[in-house]
Amino acid sequence: xxxxxxxxxxxxxxxxxxxxxxxxxxxxxxxxxxxxxxxxxxxxxxxxxxxxxxxxxxxxxxxxxxxxxxxxxxxxxxxxxxxxxxxxxxxxxxxxxxxxxxxxxxxxxxxxxxxxxxxxxxxxxxxxxxxxxxxxxxxxxxxxxxxxxxxxxxxxxxxxxxxxxxxxxxxxxxxxxxxxxxxxxxxxxxxxxxxxxx
Amino acid sequence: xxxxxxxxxxxxxxxxxxxxxxxxxxxxxxxxxxxxxxxxxxxxxxxxxxxxxxxxxxxxxxxxxxxxxxxxxxxxxxxxxxxxxxxxxxxxxxxxxxxxxxxxxxxxxxxxxxxxxxxxxxxxxxxxxxxxxxxxxxxxxxxxxxxxxxxxxxxxxxxxxxxxxxxxxxxxxxxxxxxxxxxxxxxxxxxxxxxxxxxxxxxxxxxxxxxxxxxxxxxxxxxxxxxxxxxxxxxxxxxxxxxxxxxxxxxxxxxxxxxxxxxxxxxxxxxxxxxxxxxxxxxxxxxxxxxxxxxxxxxxxxxxxxxxxxxxxxxxxxxxxxxxxxxxxxxxxxxxxxxxxxxxxxxxxxxxxxxxxxxxxxxxxxxxxxxxxxxxxxxxxxxxxxxxxxxxxxxxxxxxxxxxxxxxxxxxxxxxxxxxxxxxxxxxxxxxxxxxxxxxxxxxxxxxxxxxxxxxxxxxxxxxxxxxxxxxxxxxxxxxxxxxxxxxxxxxxxxxxxxxxxxxxxxxxxxxxxxxxxxxxxxxxxxxxxxxxxxxxxxxxxxxxxxxxxxxxxxxxxxxxxxxxxxxxxxxxxxxxxxxxxxxxxxxxxxxxxxxxxxxxxxxxxxxxxxxxxxxxxxxxxxxxxxxxxxxxxxxxxxxxxxxxxxxxxxxxxxxxxxxxxxxxxxxxxxxxxxxxxxxxxxxxxxxxxxxxxx
Numbered sequence: 001x002x003x004x005x006x007x008x009x010x011x012x013x014x015x016x017x018x019x020x021x022x023x024x025x026x027x028x029x030x031x032x033x034x035x036x037x038x039x040x041x042x043x044x045x046x047x048x049x050x051x052x053x054x055x056x057x058x059x060x061x062x063x064x065x066x067x068x069x070x071x072x073x074x075x076x077x078x079x080x081x082x083x084x085x086x087x088x089x090x091x092x093x094x095x096x097x098x099x100x101x102x103x104x105x106x107x108x109x110x111x112x113x114x115x116x117x118x119x120x121x122x123x124x125x126x127x128x129x130x131x132x133x134x135x136x137x138x139x140x141x142x143x144x145x146x147x148x149x150x151x152x153x154x155x156x157x158x159x160x161x162x163x164x165x166x167x168x169x170x171x172x173x174x175x176x177x178x179x180x181x182x183x184x185x186x187x188x189x190x191x192x193x194x195x196x197x198x
Numbered sequence: 199x200x201x202x203x204x205x206x207x208x209x210x211x212x213x214x215x216x217x218x219x220x221x222x223x224x225x226x227x228x229x230x231x232x233x234x235x236x237x238x239x240x241x242x243x244x245x246x247x248x249x250x251x252x253x254x255x256x257x258x259x260x261x262x263x264x265x266x267x268x269x270x271x272x273x274x275x276x277x278x279x280x281x282x283x284x285x286x287x288x289x290x291x292x293x294x295x296x297x298x299x300x301x302x303x304x305x306x307x308x309x310x311x312x313x314x315x316x317x318x319x320x321x322x323x324x325x326x327x328x329x330x331x332x333x334x335x336x337x338x339x340x341x342x343x344x345x346x347x348x349x350x351x352x353x354x355x356x357x358x359x360x361x362x363x364x365x366x367x368x369x370x371x372x373x374x375x376x377x378x379x380x381x382x383x384x385x386x387x388x389x390x391x392x393x394x395x396x397x398x399x400x401x402x403x404x405x406x407x408x409x410x411x412x413x414x415x416x417x418x419x420x421x422x423x424x425x426x427x428x429x430x431x432x433x434x435x436x437x438x439x440x441x442x443x444x445x446x447x448x449x450x451x452x453x454x455x456x457x458x459x460x461x462x463x464x465x466x467x468x469x470x471x472x473x474x475x476x477x478x479x480x481x482x483x484x485x486x487x488x489x490x491x492x493x494x495x496x497x498x499x500x501x502x503x504x505x506x507x508x509x510x511x512x513x514x515x516x517x518x519x520x521x522x523x524x525x526x527x528x529x530x531x532x533x534x535x536x537x538x539x540x541x542x543x544x545x546x547x548x549x550x551x552x553x554x555x556x557x558x559x560x561x562x563x564x565x566x567x568x569x570x571x572x573x574x575x576x577x578x579x580x581x582x583x584x585x586x587x588x589x590x591x592x593x594x595x596x597x598x599x600x601x602x603x604x605x606x607x608x609x610x611x612x613x614x615x616x617x618x619x620x621x622x623x624x625x626x627x628x629x630x631x632x633x634x635x636x637x638x639x640x641x642x643x644x645x646x647x648x649x650x651x652x653x654x655x656x657x658x659x660x661x662x663x664x665x666x667x668x669x670x671x672x673x674x675x676x677x678x679x680x681x682x683x684x685x686x687x688x689x690x691x692x693x694x695x696x697x698x699x700x701x702x703x704x705x706x707x708x709x710x711x712x713x714x715x716x717x718x719x720x721x722x723x724x725x726x727x728x729x730x731x732x733x734x735x736x737x738x739x740x741x742x743x744x745x746x747x748x749x750x751x752x753x754x755x756x757x758x759x760x761x762x763x764x765x766x767x768x769x770x771x772x773x774x775x776x777x778x779x780x781x782x783x784x785x786x787x788x789x790x791x792x793x794x795x796x797x798x799x800x801x802x803x804x805x806x807x808x809x810x811x812x813x814x815x816x817x818x819x820x821x822x823x824x825x826x827x828x829x830x831x832x833x834x835x836x837x838x839x840x841x842x843x844x845x846x847x848x849x850x851x852x853x854x855x856x857x858x859x860x861x862x863x864x865x866x867x868x869x870x871x872x873x874x875x876x877x878x879x880x881x882x883x884x885x886x887x888x889x890x891x892x893x
Contacts, residue, residue, distance in 0.1 A: 045774065069432030127561050142538035
């Protein structure tokens, strides 16, 4: 899941109809996916697992520290308990439940992705995809405005033709702090920096 | 001394109030002399803040325990070098420090402000003065560092032991300075908007001041991470603690800003967007100040909860309403000069990059606020700590790194897909080959391998640019180093940016290594015993302790050997069967292939007055991995209990720092020659040469 984000994000923006490039990225993806397929996660020792679990449990008396990081007596006891439960063959989920039952939900360093707390995890996905979506939409609209401006025959007609469109763009962009003016596109009075500078 | 300080603060309050009123009235009524006088008052507030700070420092030096703040944050035992740290180690002192920094950078900014901003300067000064007035007011009325005690104690309580570390000389001041420095670009932009100056006159000064604040903030965070790694003794360097997050959020927005300001500078686009970004950064900086002063979230860092919280919250909301009210009012005037020509352009890459940075910021903010939200919505407390942020932000941060490899390859306006493809082939190949090699040598953890591939991709992309640019100059007769130097000099903002990108890649290596490949084991050793982990043997050879009036310190001396796993095959098998990563050896006599590496001395101090322990880990660092030994406990019978870890690539985290600073300075270095702009604006020579005239 995690590894898919970058491609979703750069996909539509940077790769417009270029088969060779797509093929390259595709190759990249295939190698990556097969890498996941081929590689077996190494067998993690119980000790490693106990450290991983300790990093997911908060110390009940310290401010914002996990039991992995804190040296308080209760953290030491809890680490001990984690190890005991692991030795008994409990799964990570069972061990977390054990502590939630005794200390409450805030013993977990990250909320579980279920019930009300699903919200904690869903909102970031919306933020990321919403944000990238808005960015791409903005570019698209700004570009459309540019294309229309260029194809208009006279400046007068340009302004007349575009007023509705601009209003539409403005509506589209409400909430996005970006502007899509095209009327000034051909304004020659702004001399600065036309260098392509690649 | 206390009287002097109080008087200086009162005077400063009066001066800044005068500056606010004088600037606004003088501007409105056209009284030029009043405006000048109000401006000069801003230099006097610096004097007032400096006198107040000097009074407090002097009180520390003189051990004047009649002042409550001095009595609570130092004692006669304290090394005088730590006066500087004690100065800002508490609530009141740190506010005074922030005020001093604000007054200092305000004065510098006003002094060096380009003449062409003359029209908006009164408003800029008024905004700076309002913020100074706020701090002078808080220091005078609510949190005075010069409060006196009724009975003078014989000795003070002492400095917080966690702060007695060289890192503390620079980490907190840089962090606080960076947060308050955001005020300067904000004041320049807001001043211009207030007066109705919609041109791009302010771009250079805003860009420079924003990059300075950004660089200071970034350096401060990195030093904080380094301090946590070497002294806090929990084995990590970044915990996504709320206080870390509130420094990170404005940093992220500023990062977006210093990218997109280039679009405005070069292409006259994104004006509205840049103003919005700066507003967000400013409000987030105020949020940081608020959460630092007793905000509603739990953190290891925060000062004791105080009534200050509510005051700073109100100030934050006032800032929010002002910034965005002004923005909405002036929005219709902030149109772009040009339109976006293509998806495949640097403009659009910058925009996507901006949204990714904002996304990380928003997700972080959501994580910080979610516990409050859960509390309010259903009365259940939850914690949101590192595991959440790692998972929610990790993929997006990786996406930003990917963009770092693609964006710079795109030219302004419009790229041809064909040339982009040619540019991308080489970096992509390098990335794929890197992944292939990692797989071939048996490295595990797919996500980390992919991330390494991305780092290689970006590194190749930067190298390719430098290679091609340098080679082109070599063909015209330069030698290689000279050609590269000229290339970098030709466009410092861009190539300084690349150096910073390299530092981010180094940081990335460290983050991937320590997060995905850390190995850990715990053990308790008697003298003469050894702990073995991976191919290290740590032998406990000696211990010692010292008792000072303020603390009891204990340390262990340990010798580190590199071992050959075959020599210890039996023990390793037993340990693995047991589910352990490492094991303890009773007999420490060296085996055939043991190689002495060096000595480490984990240290543990207990400060009775504070009921606080301070731990210094024993670290043996190489560019490949750190051996990191935390002394958990020194037991009465001489045994020591250790938490040992191997942190791969941790060295790169700290090595990135110099690159970050150098890159930032290259990007900032004034570009004396504006030669590449054929039709330059009429800028006087003097301003071109001054820092904010830089390109």
